[in-house]
Amino acid sequence: MYRTSGLHHLTAIASDPQQNLDFYAGTLGLRFVKKTVNFDDPGTYHLYYGDATGRPGSILTFFPWPNASRGRVGVGQVAETQLAIPRNALAFWIERLTALRVAFEGPLRRFDGETVLTFTDHDGMPLALVATDAAALQPGYDGGAGVPEALSIRGMHAVTLWVHALPETAAVLTGTLGLRELARHEGVVRYAVDDAAPGTLVDVRELPTGPAGTSGAGTVHHVAFRAADDATEFGIRAQVAAVGLPITEQIDRTYFRSMYFREPGEVLFELATDAPGFSVDESEETLGDRLLLPPQHEHRRASLERTLMPLRRPGAV
Numbered sequence: 550m551y552r553t554s555g556l557h558h559l560t561a562i563a564s565d566p567q568q569n570l571d572f573y574a575g576t577l578g579l580r581f582v583k584k585t586v587n588f589d590d591p592g593t594y595h596l597y598y599g600d601a602t603g604r605p606g607s608i609l610t611f612f613p614w615p616n617a618s619r620g621r622v623g624v625g626q627v628a629e630t631q632l633a634i635p636r637n638a639l640a641f642w643i644e645r646l647t648a649l650r651v652a653f654e655g656p657l658r659r660f661d662g663e664t665v666l667t668f669t670d671h672d673g674m675p676l677a678l679v680a681t682d683a684a685a686l687q688p689g690y691d692g693g694a695g696v697p698e699a700l701s702i703r704g705m706h707a708v709t710l711w712v713h714a715l716p717e718t719a720a721v722l723t724g725t726l727g728l729r730e731l732a733r734h735e736g737v738v739r740y741a742v743d744d745a746a747p748g749t750l751v752d753v754r755e756l757p758t759g760p761a762g763t764s765g766a767g768t769v770h771h772v773a774f775r776a777a778d779d780a781t782e783f784g785i786r787a788q789v790a791a792v793g794l795p796i797t798e799q800i801d802r803t804y805f806r807s808m809y810f811r812e813p814g815e816v817l818f819e820l821a822t823d824a825p826g827f828s829v830d831e832s833e834e835t836l837g838d839r840l841l842l843p844p845q846h847e848h849r850r851a852s853l854e855r856t857l858m859p860l861r862r863p864g865a866v
Contacts, residue, residue, distance in 0.1 A: 550727055551727070551781050551784030551785045551787075552726065552727025552728075552742070552781075552785075553726045553727060553728070553742065553774040553776065553785065553820070554749070554775045554776075554823075555606055555742050555746075555748050555749035555774070555775050556605075556606050556708065556748050556749065556750075556751075556773070556774060557606065557608070557773040557774055557776075557805070557819070557823075558605070558606075558608035558610055558772075558773045558821065559609055559627065559630055559705065559708060559769060559771075559772050559773065560610045560612065560769070560770045560771050560772075560773070560819075561609070561610070561611050561612075561630075561674055561767075561768065561769045562611070562612050562613075562617060562620065562672075562764065562765060562766050562767070562768055562769075562770055563596075563611040563612065563617070563670075563672050563766055563767075564614065564615060564616070564671075564672050564766040565613065565615055565671075566594050566596060566611075566613035566858055566860060567858065567860055567861065568671050569613045569670075569671075569672075570596065570860055570861075570862070571863045572670050572671055573596075573598045573609065573611075574598060574694060574862065574863050575863030576645075576649055576651065576694075577598075577696075577702060578690070578691075578692060578694040578696030578701055579598035579599060579600075579609070579690070579692075579702060580598065580599055580600060580601055580690050580836065580837065581596070581597075581598060581692075581836070581837035581862060582597040582599045582608065582827050582836050582837055583595075583596070583597035583603070583827055583836065583837055583841060584596060584597075584838075584839065584840050584841065584860065585597070585803075585840065585841045585842065585843070586840075586842060586843075586846060586853065586857070587612050588802065588843055588845075588846075590612075591849065591853060592856050592857070593612060593614055594612075594613050594858075595610060595611070595612060596610065596611045596613060597609075597610045599704065599827075600687075600688055600689065600690045600701075600702075600703070601688060601689075601833070602688075602826075602828070602833055603826065603827035603828075603836060606748035606749075606775065607703070607704030607705065607748075608704075608705075609630070609705075612770065615858065617765055617766040618765050618766065619673060619766050619767055620762065620764050620765025620767050620768035621762055621765070622675060622762050622768055623711065623759060623760045623761050623762030623763065624711045624712060624713055624756050624760065624761050624762060624814070624815075625711070625713075625814060625815035625816060626710075626762035626768055626769055626816060627708045627709065627710060627772050627816065628675060628709050628710065628711040628754070628762075629675045629676070629677055629708070629709040629752075630674070630675070630676050630705070630708060630769065631665075631676075631677040631678075631679045631705065631708065631709065631750075631752075632677065632679065632703075632704070632705060633679055633681065633683075633684035633703040633705065633706035633747035633748065634678050634679065634680050634684055634701075634702055634703065635680065635681075635682075635684045635685035635699070635700065635703070636664070636681060636682050636685070637685075638699075638701075639656065639664055639666075639678075639680040641697075641700045642666060642678050642700075643656070643666065645695070645696070646666065646668060652668060653666045653667060653668035654666070654667045654668070655667055656680075659734055659735075659737075660732055660734050660739060661732070662682065663679050663680070663681055664679075664681075665677050665678065665679050665680070669767070670767070672766040672767035673766070673767035674767040674768065677706075678702070679706040681706070681747065684703045684706070685703075686746075687703035687704055687746075687747060689701035689703060690702075703747060704748050705747070705748050706748065706750060707739070707747075707752050708750075708751055708752070708769075708772050709737070709753070709754060710751065710752070710754070710814065711753075711754050711756050711759060711814075712753060712754075712756070712813075712814030712815070712816065713755070713756065713757055713759070714755065714813070715738065715753060715755035717812075717813035717814065718753055718813055718814040718816070719740070720792075721792070721794070721812045721818075722740045722751055722753070722812075723740065724788075725788045725789055725792060726774060726785065728740040728741055728742060728751060729741060729743070731745055731750070736754055736755070737752045737753065737754050738752070738753050739751070740752075740753065753814075761815075770817065771809070771816075771817035771818065772816070772817075772818060772819065773805075773807070773818075773819035773820070773821040774818065774819065774820055774821070775821065775822075775823060776820045776821065776823070777822075778822060778824065779799075779806065779822060782799065782806065782808060782820050782822055783799075785820055786799075786808055786820065794810050794811070795810060796808055796810035797809045797810070803829065803830065803841075803843050804825065804829060805821040805822045805823070805824070805826075806822045807819050807821050807822075808820045837862075840853075840857070
């Protein structure tokens, strides 16, 4: 059986691109990894944030449409994006969110060994900081936004899916992607890659009568799972097709190669290869410094640079 090695990235919809940059690179202190465009709508940015190198599992990406209406988080979506922090960083983040007037709830206890702060971004997207001992083993990042490397976010911890019926979604996670059921807590079932490290976890809540989510600012568009290489990706693709789920052909996204399918609960899943990574078109030292365009849109650079809103990197907060 071919298996995913964990979460690769998550892509959400935002409104104002400058506010998005200020929140994720400023307030949360993530590295601005890539400034490019939506390949299917090149007049719109596609902004990437992550750790110092943009490793798989650390990446949050956004399609910021300045006039986007607010979506509604609901069934058939990723309902919460959980970010990993070391346990000793919890007090720092309580103080930081308070000082920056980001309303939060917590600290809360969830699964064994987890302490959680929940809040939303400026578009209402639900987020959580999850403090564990294991997060300290992941690399950090100090980008000068007032978040020391030792206390920084260490990429994704988990995603929470809301679905109408658990068994069908569980069958895809375990039988098709190769995760295993790990634990249950207050109505949430957790699935994990074998080592159950941060960035390998998927939580699922069954809401049989819950309202369906609506797409818009503050909602997640899709979640991507890691495929170590092309062979693994095509192997998982065959497993998806074997259970009757339509899946796309492989699509070159410059920084990874992708395939897309909807699991039975209607959440959009992506398979994404680890390679080639975000240094394929600029060095690690200069990630996010300039607008990068895919080859098919390079001839439009002058007009796109006139169309796209100028962005200002946040300074020290």
